[in-house]
Structure formats: structure tokens, C-alpha cells
Amino acid sequence: MRRLNEDETLEAMLRSGKTRSADAEQLAAVLARFYSHAARVLIEPETYLASLHEAAILDWRVLLNRSFGLPHGTILRVASVQRRFLEQSAQTLIERVSRRLVVDGHGDLRPEHIWLTPPYPIIDCLEFNSRLRASDALDEIAFLHLECERLGGRRFGDAIRRRLARTLHDDPASGVFLFYRIGRAMLRARLSIAHLFDAHPRTPEKWPRLARAYLALAEADARQLKRLLAR
Template structure:
């Protein structure tokens, strides 16, 4: 179902309109779509789940109408709900970036219009997340690659994370559920790479999986203690350098909005993930300092074996995701993903 607008502002359910994704993309590629947002140029970027349209000052995200095991965006209503959830969650760490969810309306004459307030005769065929465009040159991964990340940047970012976790309420969770999450994913990681990786890489990934299984048998008390101590909170869920912008203050965007269970985590796990990604980019000192700063400010000093487990586990998750991209990759793309996997394996082997 989709919705049309009434004069009183309420919505009326309508059959799903015949407006294909290609027509929406074609419209949003053109600067005229953003005449109220002072756009002269539009850059379109396709991701796995969306299309992002960048103008000089803004970014507009259109969700793809897809239905996956972990996410259903197959209807206009579901995409609207996802847009609103994305805005709400991301305002926690980027309050001035996420503006609103805009309507993509089909007008009576058959043309599309991007607007905040549809007319009574409009039929809403989709929703678009409207954001402020952030400067790419201040993105953390770009700063790392250009060796421009400063200790002062790291200190400011450390304060942001400490404050975020400090004011996040503990989420009740059973120890069995917490341990079960890791056991399940260790096996899924291994199953995903079994038929996809070259033998040498598969052997290295299998060694990592064996180490993780052993940890879950012999050191599970370390994980249980995190639950008992109330350390599990609703975090960002996808804390990578490409989602961090070193403005003043820093902004962290693109949280994992579609599955709350994946946002329920230990802050040390989340910061270990960021440290892993910094290490893969050749700047392990950055993630290590941020994690150390969190532990110093919070007084939370987990066992180093737990940090090693979190990092290794996160690396194997990333290996699994990269391995799945090999299924339909071209020769050049395959080389890219195998290089990415090798980078994660090297990070694992440093533990």
C-alpha cells in the first residue's frame, strides 16, 4: 500500500502506485528535483540498499524496494518507517545532519515532486532521507589515508564516544542470549567462506574460527560478566571510519538502523571494531587511543583477552560480508574483495 494526502494532513491508504525505481532515480538525478534546495549539480551514488544523491549542500537517500532476510523495504510504508528510524537513531551522534523525511509525490499530471508537504491530489510513491552533506575531506578514513589525522582529532572523538556510552542506558539481556549471538555468528562466518575463499585464505579463516570457538568454551565467563555488569547498551552498530566526520564537534552517521538486535552491544566491542578498521587502514594507534581513552574515563577495564576476541570476531564478520560479494564480482572486483579479506586476516593474526 501507499498513501495520498488529505487536506487535514492525515493519510489515505491507496494501492501501490505504478512508479518504477528507474523513474524515481531518473528524476532525482536532475538538479530541477531540488529547486528548493539550491542545487546546480547532482552526483548519484548507488549502494547495496539505496541510492544517494549529493548536491552542493545536501544529501538525499532513496531506499531500494528490496526484501532481504534481515530487512524488508518492499513497500512505501516500510520504507517510510525505515527512513524515520534512520533519522531518529542517527540524530544521537549527528544531531545537525539528519533533517527530515521528504515525500516523493506523484502529481496529478504524472510528474514527480520532492517535497516536505504533499498536496491533497498527490500520491506519495516513496520517501527520501534529507541530510546535510558532510565534507569528504574530513571523513576519518580519508584523513587516515592522507596521514592528516591529528592527536587533537582523536581526543575530540574520544570525548564524543565516552559521552555517548556514558548516557546510554543498559539493556537487559540474558547471558545465554549474549553468548548465543557469538556462537551463531562464528558458525555462520565459517559456513559463508567455506566454498568462497581460496584454500590458503580459508585455512587462515578456519584458524580464526577455531580460536573463537575455544574462547567461547574456555573464557565465556568474560562475556557473561559484561552482561551481569550491565555493559550492554544500544550503540551505533556499524562504527567504521567512513562513518566518522571530524567536524567540530565530530559527527558519526549511518548507524545500523534496520536491526536493533545488532545495535545491542558492549561499548568495548564497538570501539574494538573501530580499532580494527583503523588498524586495517594502517593507523592502529588511532583506534587503540580511542579505546584506551574510553576505558580510562569510564573506569571500565575489561580483560585484554576479551578485546582480542571482539576484534577477531568483528574481523570475521567483515570477511564473511566481503566473501559474499565474490559471488557476482568481476575479475577486478574479485581482486579488490580478496585484498580486503587478506587485510582482515592480517589484523586477526596480530592478536
């Protein structure tokens, strides 16, 4: 057993601007192998669609709590696009479930859980909850892509996405990747601001700022997705 160097996480390397294209290629290869062999999760398409809708509703309800002072216009615009995608593109999502693209994955694939040193270990899989690990593999990569952009590493995230596009059946024209990114951004915004439900939250000034950053990313993606839906 050896101790992993915190300075070699993907998060630390993105913050310091030290990531390399070779790192993206190697990490993508690790992820491709993982998703190619990950156990498939059997779920009814209607159940999957309902879970996406219910998760979005929960995010909206918390984020629209007036005590948090978050931008309601932004939240409502994003929510409108999410709702529209679920209505217009339900069949696309159903086909992904039918093609058995929902896997028993990591559950919380963030840059802080990834090391950019051989063999590119990935830690903190949500072993305690199989339900939280069950998702479209493209959803997990959309989350990683979102976090890379938030940390200033959009190009690194783009490289990962390109390398995994065929493995994960990522069709940019479908809007699925954008939809998943929006969902993850809204979830992270909710989890961030929910810290203020605590009577004495640590670093209370941090959470509204972080929630707003995620909402800004969600709104930018929602504008792109809205244009795709209008075609």
C-alpha cells in the same frame, strides 16, 4: 543543514596521514558521552553467548567455501582460538552482560561514518535494526580500532581505546577486546567475500583481497589471544 566534507572523515584523514592526537581525544570524548548515556539492552547472558557462537559459525561456513580460495589454515586457526575463548572465558562475557555493558549503540562504527570536525558528527547509525545495534560497547570500539589499523592508523585507534578504557571496563588481560576484534575481522572478511555470491559482482577482484586483509588481522589477533589463554 550543511553538507559534510568527505575529505574530513576519519577514513580520509587516516589514509592521508593527517589525523592528530587532539582529534583522537575529542572523538573519544564524544564516544564516552554517547556510551555513558546509551540505553542499556536487557539480554540473558546465555542468549548473548549463543549469539556470539552462532555469528562465528556463520562466518566460518562462508569463509571456508572452497570456491572463494581463501586460506583455510588461517581460518581454522582463528576459529579454534575463538572457540577456545568462548569455552574458557564464558564467565567473563557473562559478567559483562550482567554489568549491563550491552548498549543500544551505533551498529556500524567505521571511520567512514565519523567526521573529524567539530562537533565530530557520527552518521549512519543502523536505525533500521535494533538487534544489530545491540552489542557490548567495547565490541564497537574494537571494530573501530580494527578499521583504524587496517587504514594505517593503529596509533589513533590505540588513543581512542586508552581514553575509553575506564568507561568501557576494558581489561587487556581478559582478552575480551582481542576476541571482539577477531569477531569483527571475521565478519568483515565474510561480508567482503560474500559479494562474490552475486552473479555479476562489481569490482570482483577487490573482495578476495579485502577478505584476506581482514583474515590476516584476525590471525595476528588470534595469536595474541592464544598466548593470553595459555597463561
